[in-house]
Amino acid sequence: MTTVANPDTGRALDHPAREQIRVEAVLQALADPIRLRIVREIADRGELPCGVLDLPVSKSTCTHHYRVLRESGVIHQRCVGTSRMNTLRKEDLDALFPGLMDGVLAAPRD
Amino acid sequence: MTTVANPDTGRALDHPAREQIRVEAVLQALADPIRLRIVREIADRGELPCGVLDLPVSKSTCTHHYRVLRESGVIHQRCVGTSRMNTLRKEDLDALFPGLMDGVLAAPRD
DNA sequence: CGACTGGTTCGATAGGGATCGTACTACCAA
DNA sequence: TTGGTAGTACGATCCCTATCGAACCAGTCG
Secondary structure, three states: OOOOOOOOOOOOOOOOOHHHOOHHHHHHHHHOHHHHHHHHHHHHHOOEEHHHOOOOOOHHHHHHHHHHHHHHOOEEEEEEOOEEEEEEOHHHHHHHOOOHHHHHHHOOOO | OOOOOOOOOOOOOOOOOHHHOOHHHHHHHHHOHHHHHHHHHHHHHOOEEHHHOOOOOOHHHHHHHHHHHHHHOOEEEEEEOOEEEEEEOHHHHHHHOOOHHHHHHHOOOO
């Protein structure tokens, strides 16, 4: 039977609070091409599980990149079943660094 | 005597053209704390020679950081006498990544 | 000319981080 | 319960880069 799973199996997954987000960490996170691609996809397509993007790296490297994005405050991750759903923390980022994400997302994509 | 030096002893110092500026390189350049500090100072105080900021690094490291900023397209350097004057390439950056620099510069500075 | 100042160049070093594979956990479905 | 799927954890490797000191170069000032 399709048991209705706990709608938020979220195990808190330490995210920085808005006040704890540092611009250097955000820039560092966004500077990697793979991570920038992840961010662009989430920005374009909304909430996404880790696996849907086929990135040219291994699963463990992928996990690493999502962690960097989460710990720097760029994305939020919540557990849903066996997946992790990722969203941009756009509100927080816009409040702290108004224009930054828009500028990054407006950049020509090769 | 105070010979009037060539007002622009600029030896071209390869800068990327606007179209060549890549957002990953800019983010990478801005992600370093020392370089971010340099950028903030130039943004606040206008054109600056390399030496006026007393940074907690050696002269050669300083040169390295200015080169990274120049080659990524964040700053422009021109030679004046024995100095190099640095300016933000704000027009180019705003055109390519509208809001990015404003967001970075608006970030709380610790 | 000779000294000084601002900055570069060159090698060397150390630390960080991007990467991988393997082993593991958690949830879901049959 | 058994298997499959989504992702994590860990240890190892390798490269990139921030750093330094020493030598050097180019203007400027006396």
